[in-house]
Amino acid sequence: xxxxxxxxxxxxxxxxxxxxxxxxxxxxxxxxxxxxxxxxxxxxxxxxxxxxxxxxxxxxxxxxxxxxxxxxxxxxxxxxxxxxxxxxxxxxxxxxxxxxxxxxxxxxxxxxxxxxxxxxxxxxxxxxxxxxxxxxxxxxxxxxxxxxxxxxxxxxxxxxxxxxxxxxxxxxxxxxxxxxxxxxxxxxxxxxxxxxxxxxxxxxxxxxxxxxxxxxxxxxxxxxxxxxxxxxxxxxxxxxxxxxxxxxxxxxxxxxxxxxxxxxxxxxxxxxxxxxxxxxxxxxxxxxxxxxxxxxxxxxxxxxxxxxxxxxxxxxxxxxxxxxxxxxxxx
Amino acid sequence: xxxxxxxxxxxxxxxxxxxxxxxxxxxxxxxxxxxxxxxxxxxxxxxxxxxxxxxxxxxxxxxxxxxxxxxxxxxxxxxxxxxxxxxxxxxxxxxxxxxxxxxxxxxxxxxxxxxxxxxxxxxxxxxxxxxxxxxxxxxxxxxxxxxxxxxxxxxxxxxxxxxxxxxxxxxxxxxxxxxxxxxxxxxxxxxxxxxxxxxxxxxxxxxxxxxxxxxxxxxxxxxxxxxxxxxxxxxxxxxxxxxxxxxxxxxxxxxxxxxxxxxxxxxxxxxxxxxxxxxxxxxxxxxxxxx
Numbered sequence: 010x011x012x013x014x015x016x017x018x019x020x021x022x023x024x025x026x027x028x029x030x031x032x033x034x035x036x037x038x039x040x041x042x043x044x045x046x047x048x049x050x051x052x053x054x055x056x057x058x059x060x061x062x063x064x065x066x067x068x069x070x071x072x073x074x075x076x077x078x079x080x081x082x083x084x085x086x087x088x089x090x091x092x093x094x095x096x097x098x099x100x101x102x103x104x105x106x107x108x109x110x111x112x113x114x115x116x117x118x119x120x121x122x123x124x125x126x127x128x129x130x131x132x133x134x135x136x137x138x139x140x141x142x143x144x145x146x147x148x149x150x151x152x153x154x155x156x157x158x159x160x161x162x163x164x165x166x167x168x169x170x171x172x173x174x175x176x177x178x179x180x181x182x183x184x185x186x187x188x189x190x191x192x193x194x195x196x197x198x199x200x201x202x203x204x205x206x207x208x209x210x211x212x213x214x215x216x217x218x219x220x221x222x223x224x225x226x227x228x229x230x231x232x233x234x235x236x237x238x239x240x241x242x243x244x245x246x247x248x249x250x251x252x253x254x255x256x257x258x259x260x261x262x263x264x265x266x267x268x269x270x271x272x273x274x275x276x277x278x279x280x281x282x283x284x285x286x287x288x289x290x291x292x293x294x295x296x297x298x299x300x301x302x303x304x305x306x307x308x309x310x311x312x313x314x315x316x317x318x319x320x321x322x323x324x325x326x327x328x329x330x331x332x333x334x335x336x337x338x339x340x
Numbered sequence: 341x342x343x344x345x346x347x348x349x350x351x352x353x354x355x356x357x358x359x360x361x362x363x364x365x366x367x368x369x370x371x372x373x374x375x376x377x378x379x380x381x382x383x384x385x386x387x388x389x390x391x392x393x394x395x396x397x398x399x400x401x402x403x404x405x406x407x408x409x410x411x412x413x414x415x416x417x418x419x420x421x422x423x424x425x426x427x428x429x430x431x432x433x434x435x436x437x438x439x440x441x442x443x444x445x446x447x448x449x450x451x452x453x454x455x456x457x458x459x460x461x462x463x464x465x466x467x468x469x470x471x472x473x474x475x476x477x478x479x480x481x482x483x484x485x486x487x488x489x490x491x492x493x494x495x496x497x498x499x500x501x502x503x504x505x506x507x508x509x510x511x512x513x514x515x516x517x518x519x520x521x522x523x524x525x526x527x528x529x530x531x532x533x534x535x536x537x538x539x540x541x542x543x544x545x546x547x548x549x550x551x552x553x554x555x556x557x558x559x560x561x562x563x564x565x566x567x568x569x570x571x572x573x574x575x576x577x578x579x580x581x582x583x584x585x586x587x588x589x590x591x592x593x594x595x596x597x598x599x600x601x602x603x604x605x606x607x608x609x610x611x612x613x614x615x616x617x618x619x620x621x622x623x624x625x626x627x628x629x630x631x
Contacts, residue, residue, distance in 0.1 A: 088431075091429075091430045091431070092430070093430065093431070214450055215449040215450050216449065217450075218441075218443070218444045218447055218451075219444070221437065221440075221441060221444075222441050222444055224429055224430075224431060224433055224437075225427050225429055225433070225438065225441065226424070226427055226429075228393075228422075228424060229422070229424060229427060229441075231391075231393055231413070232391060232393075232417065232420070232421070232422035232424075232503075233417050233441060233442075233444045233445060233497070234412070234413040234414035234415075234416065234417030234418075234444065234445045235413070235444070236413060274431060274432065278437075279431040279432055279433055279437065280433075280437050282452070
């Protein structure tokens with residue numbers, strides 16, 4: 010068994026164990042024995058059965074695919090832009106979603122259950138389309154990230170303006186939604202996210218050699234027969250659809266797509282196949298535990314997930330800076 | 341039309357500015373052709389046209405008797421391998437990762453590396469003298485070793501023509517000779533752009549001198565490295581002598597104000613000597629380029 014296989018096997022075990030553990034931890038404590046019997050359809054307590062099937066399982070499964078999806082999107086965006094700081098959120102996806110959610114709040118506030126995720130999805134996709142159109146018009150496809158940041162600020166300012174004009178209740182609702190949470194997710198959300206995730210993974214694995222070729226530069230990839238602009242556009246569209254869906258259901262959960270690929274590159278590899286497998290397993294596991302902290306750290310309320318991932322992210326980057334400084338001094 | 345690569349009346353303009361002007365060039369199997377010329381002469385542009393990375397040129401480029409436009413990008417990559425100037429990957433790619441990129445044009449979607457691919461990659465690395473570096477980090481290798489890894493990638497690509505764009509840039513003298521000796525011993529058709537005229541003369545069977553997008557000379561090194569032509573093209577006084585070891589022509593350039601009166605007289609005498617025995621080489625080479 011190769012080193013890579015051993016690492017992936019261990020990460021897969023960790024991910025599976027975390028999924029089971031996450032199902033047992035929460036305000037209502039469920040023992041492993043109870044959980045196994047409930048999952049096998051022979052639950053002795055109807056309350057436990059309801060908690061497992063209607064509350065815990067959808068939440069844990071959505072958390073798992075959300076972590077996998079965000080980590081995979083971050084991985085692909087970093088590899089196609091050759092920028093270790095690329096993240097789905099830097100392409101204006103969250104600011105687009107926020108604008109969509111704000112508009113929905115103002116216009117159809119009484120039908121928010123359906124309208125908010127839908128508007129957020131439309132907003133996120135519009136933002137990415139705008140980024141690509143501008144980058145293409147400027148003939149600077151390699152500077153997608155800078156265009157993304159510019160569009161992101163533009164959308165953010167429009168959102169702020171609308172929130173400033175809107176009523177305080179709507180403003181609170183949008184701000185809370187943007188902090189990210191898995192509290193309101195349903196099993197149907199899991200089916201939608203995992204379908205798009207599966208579709209994205211199939212495309213990524215089909216084109217893994219082309220994506221790898223980009224790592225040595227656009228001209229190098231073109232000389233190997235890769236249509237660089239088309240590939241970059243296709244990958245961006247896939248990542249946008251994946252992230253927009255996740256943001257629509259779970260709100261803004263930052264730093265996962267930025268942080269996880271960094272860790273995986275250090276321990277597993279930099280090319281697409283090992284990186285995606287590693288990022289998926291670590292991203293999924295990470296978000297499961299973040300959600301566990303979110304719902305069990307405080308007795309009276311839940312902490313929005315985005316707050317925890319951002320806190321982890323900032324500490325992580327300070328550690329990276331510290332390590333880089335130490336490495337430079339060692340030289 | 342028996343040439344492996346046949347280029348006729350190649351013209352390329354960008355916003356009205358001529359980049360390549362009536363370029364005619366034939367490359368036969370096994371030839372090592374060096375493209376030389378000052379900055380902005382059109383060397384890299386010519387390579388881009390040959391690789392079909394530039395679509396808006398006029399004229400004809402045929403490879404193996406077929407128009408270059410009739411090849412898909414993937415098919416073209418099976419015939420042409422490119423070794424560019426130094427690559428600086430951001431992420432920590434291994435030698436294995438870089439060399440396996442060469443398999444891309446021969447692979448289908450989803451396909452992973454098999455034992456045969458691994459064998460092929462090991463053979464290529466053996467050929468460039470880096471058999472033990474398969475799992476080393478590419479960024480940790482020296483500039484010369486990195487270029488050899490890129491040549492190994494080109495070998496894995498199984499291309500018919502190897503295109504090198506300034507392969508010796510950033511390399512010290514030792515690695516310059518090491519890389520070009522390696523390329524010469526590969527026994528495949530090579531087209532390379534080189535800034536160092538003496539290196540080009542030493543390793544290329546034929547030199548093509550470009551200036552302002554036009555071919556000024558296309559011949560063996562001894563004829564192309566003509567001080568009169570080179571002085572005109574590079575706008576610097578040029579002197580020439582024969583290398584005592586390899587007996588290949590060597591040229592030297594000096595800034596005009598660095599040349600003393602006696603040097604100037606010597607230069608004029610040398611240039612006169614060059615002019616007479618070859619009976620006006622410039623006219624010959626220019627005539628050749630129009631044929």
